[in-house]
Structures are given as C-alpha cells and as structure tokens.
Amino acid sequence: MLDVYTTAPASVGLDGPAYRRRLADITAWTESAGGVGMLVYSDNTLIDPWLVAQLILDESERVAPLVAVQPVYVSPYAAARLAATLSFLHGREVHLNLVTGGSRQHLAALGDGVEHDERYERLLEYGTVIQQLLDSPRPVTFTGAYYQLSAASLPHRPPPSLSPRLVLSGSSDASERCAAALGILRFAYPRPAFDYAPSELAGAGIRLGLIARPTSAEAWQAAHDRFPGDPMGERRHRIVTRLTDSHWHAQLSAVADAGVYWLHPFKTYRTFCPYLVGDYDEVAAYLAAYQTCGVESLILDIPAAEDDLHHARLALHAADAAVTRASA
Template sequence: MLTVYTTAPSSHSLTGHEFRQRAVDVARWTEAAGHRGLLVYTDNTLVDSWAAAQLMIEHTETLVPLVAVQPLFRHPFDVARAISSIGYLHGRQVDLNLVTGGFAGHMRELGDVLDHDERYDRLAEYGKIVNKLLTGARPVTHLGRHYGLNSASLTIPLPAELTPSIYVSGSSDACAQAQQTLGAVRLSYPRAAADYAEDPDGLRGNGIRLGIIARESSAEAWRIAHERFPSDELGERLHDVAAGQVESRWHQNLSRDAQNSHSPRDGYWLYPFRAYKTFCPYLVGSYQEVARLLGEYLDLGITALILDVPKDEDDLHHSDIALRLAQRMPTAV
C-alpha cells in the first residue's frame, strides 16, 4: 500500500499573513485530495515546524502533518509531549520525519561538532526515546551517549491509535542503520528509476519525494514545466554554492546528476533542483508517461510518496490522475 503526502510551503520570502494563508490552502487541498498529510520542513531559517503543523491541524479535519524533527532544536521529551498534547487537544495524529540537518553552516551556528555518521547515531537514540515515551507503559529511564532520562513519563498519555509513523531522511549507510534500529521508513530523493538496475532493492520499503507535472499531452506538460521553472543562471550558481556546503549524501549525489545532465531523461527532470527552486526531481509528461515512470518506482517497492509543494489545487488533480493510472498498471516481472 502506498502512503501519499504533499509538502507544505516554505516561509521564505513570505509575510506571516501570506504564509498562513498559503499553508492553510495547501493543507486543505491535500485533505480534499484524500492524501494522508503533508511534510513540514525544518531548518534554522524557517518558521517552527510545530507551529506550522498546529496551524494546519486547526484548519483541517483529518490531515496528518509529517513534521520534520531535528535533534538540535528540541529535546526528545519535548517532542513526545508535543505529540501527546496534539492528541489530547485535537484527537489528531502527527507523523515524524527525523532529520540530522544538511547544511554545515547551520550545524556550526548551533555548536554541533558531530560528524555525519555520529549525527545519525544521535538520531537513532533520539527516536528510540520518543517512541518509548509515547508507547511505553512505564516511566523511561535512559542513560545514553547523547541523552539521559530518569523515570520520565508523559502525564498525558497518547492513545495507541494516534502513535506516529516514523520516517528518517537520507541515503547513506549511517541513515540505513538508523532506519533499521528504529524500524522506520527511509525517505530519499530518487535518482532516475533506471539507475537502480544494479541495486533493485535500493528503494524497497522506502519512500521518495518528487514533483509531478502531468497533463493530457506531453507538450502541454512541458510548456507548464518550463514556464514554472525557466532557465535561471543565478539559481544555478546559488545551487552550486549550496552544494559545496552540504553533508547530505542524497544532496551531493543529486547535485552531481543535475550538473552532469542538462536535459530531461525520459521525463525525469532535475532542472528545478539545479536552478535552486526546489529540492527534488520532477516527473514531467502526459498522464500515461508520468504513470509509467511512477510505475517503475512502484515496481522498485516504494511504500511512501511525498509530492512537492503544489502550485494550486489543480496540480494535485493532475498528479492524482497519473498516480491512479500507475497503481492500476500491472507489476513488472
């Protein structure tokens, strides 16, 4: 079964009023489309992800925010308390996307000196504590490398049916180890499906994030794609500068692909990422063409799909046509 989320808008370049309206609109479109929820980003420069999730919960009925959680921002007890509080106040579920932080400069700002793999060790410890606090029947005592708790418990317990689904983001071996430790679903930004020919199980059981521009004809889809993401030399230069400051393996790999490929690969398009307009690849084409590409990822065993921020509600209508076609396609042998 495939779980589908969209992505909440960024607060960059928006006033508070503009962000509130945009976030509520995207949340309502996502709910109306029947998707589970939407990813809420976090980094040093964005509005707090929990404040954004609270806003969207208050303006929807069933939406499940997939909240990005960075260990440097909140203690694991505080995250568990936030989840149980949302359950108590709204009877609503919140999913978690555990992230380590990708930009080296952001880590330095917060005094973090751990290397890439150590941050995933901390992430795994963090996730285990949150899970124990939310699901354990007894107070939690934990003496670990990064955190310590002494008979800590939530005074507002979380109903079992509101237990969050847990995701971890990354593509490195350290991320895969954290995923295994937590029993989580790993999220990545996929390369073209054909690139997994030598590693056919590389995405199995995992989730991917990408954008979709699908229309009746391929020509119409590409017209919209180029209007939405025109050639942008400044954006390309900004991307190259940013790529030199990240430690995320997925970002490094995708940046190399984007710099080496200036044309779409059979509907798989990296230019929006290359031009620093978004952080994921796009699938572009007719409904049938995009459905075929999506079907290749489904054949690789993905269990979750996170769509890029929709420009308008109609975007989700068109992407859903392609997605429904893909799910009806016969599985490849």
C-alpha cells in the same frame, strides 16, 4: 497504493497573514485530493514547524502534519511531548520526520559541530527515546552516549490508534543503518527509477515533484513556465553543493536528466527534489517503476495550485492500475 503526502509552503518571502492563507489553501487541496498528510520541513530560515503543524490540524479534518524534528532544535522528550499534546488536543495523528540537519552552516550557527555519520548515531538514540516515550506504558529510563532519562513519562501519552508515525530522511549508508535500527521507513530523494534493481527500495519512501498533463507538450510547457532558466540559481546550487555534507545533495547533483526525470528545479536552487514531467501515462509508468522497486510512500513537492494535485492524482491512479496489472 502509495501513501501520499504534500509539502507545506516555506515561510520565506511571505508575511504572517499571507503565509497562513497559503498554508490553508494547500491544506485544503491536500485534504480534497485524499492526501495522508503534509510535510513541514525545518531549517534556520523558517518558522517553527510545530506551530505550522497546529495550523494544519486547525484547517483540516484528516491531514496529518509530518513534522521535521532534529536533535539540535528540540530534545527527544520535548518532541514526544509536543506530538502527544497535539494528538490530545485534536484527537488526531501527528507524524514525525527524523532529520539530522543538512546545512553545516546552520548547525555551526547553533554550536553543533558533530560530523555526518555521528549525527546519525545521535539520531538513532533520539528516535529510540521518542519511540520508548510514546510506546511504553511505564516511565522510561535510558542511558546513552547523547541522552539520559530517569523514570521519564509523558502526560497524555496517545493511544495506539493515534501513536505518531516515525519516519527518517536521508540517502547515506549511515541513514540506512539508522532507519533499519529504528524499524522505520526512510524517505530519500530518488535517482531515476530505472537505475534501481527490483526491490532495491523495499520499504522506502521518496520525495518528488510531479507535473503531469494530458499531453507531454502541455506538461513540459507548464514545467518551463514554472521553472524558467535561472543562472543565479545555478550559481547558488553550486555554492551549496560545495558547502553541504549531505549525501543526497551530492548524489542528485551528479545525476543527469533522464526523459521524464527532470532535475532543473533542483539544480537552479528552486526546490530540493527531482521532478517527473510528462503526460499521465509517462509519469504513471515512472511511478509504477518506483513502486516495483519497493517504494511505499511519496512526498510531493509544494503544489503551486490545486490543479497540480488534480493532475497528480490522475497519474497516481494510472500508476496504481499499472502495478495491479503487472502483479496480476
């Protein structure tokens, strides 16, 4: 059984009240569908993810915000304290998604010129400090190349039952090394499932969009209605591909569509992840193939409607049944 997160909507193009309504809807859909949590991603174009996390906690009883945190935006002490504070106020888990920042332009705007692999070296220290602050019953002293603490401690450190889950996002070798050193799950944007060897994704998570329907024709009609052709989007994608140093962006840009596996929304700059499109059995077979490769968690793209999660659940249940039959 996969742990399934959804994704919070972007704040771009909405005013405050409209955004809050949209977020409340997706939070309710996620809870109704049994989702573990909701990814709140962050870049220079979006509102603060911690305030979005507060709204998610207010609007739900079980949905855990998965808050994107990175060294340029907030210190490791501040990130740990914010997570501990939300857990204290709500008696709930808050999950943290460690990221380095994928846009060189956004990083440069904030005065950060650290190169790609070194950003993961810094993220390793960043995550280590957060882990120690959240886990240690004693004040933390840490001396590293990027961070130094002297007998620092958190007010209201969460109990083990509410200790935040840390994950990391990335597709490069540097991200793999960082996640392994921290001992945490790494989320990546996957290639087609059948490109992987068995167990190649052991302990990993993936981020995907799902458009599943009773028939393949219905699924593809829904997919093309939602993501029509967009020459301007294709141009923007090509520009971003030239400007970014993100490995996952370059990897996906070089991949071709493969049946159920569909990259048109990514290559028209409508979203950042691949999509699986097909009838329930087709999508389920693809999800089961990822699980066979070792995938444990899934972040679904922003749902357009509650019906999306209803259809996704049917495909996910069929995938679980297929994995169970195969293991038996």
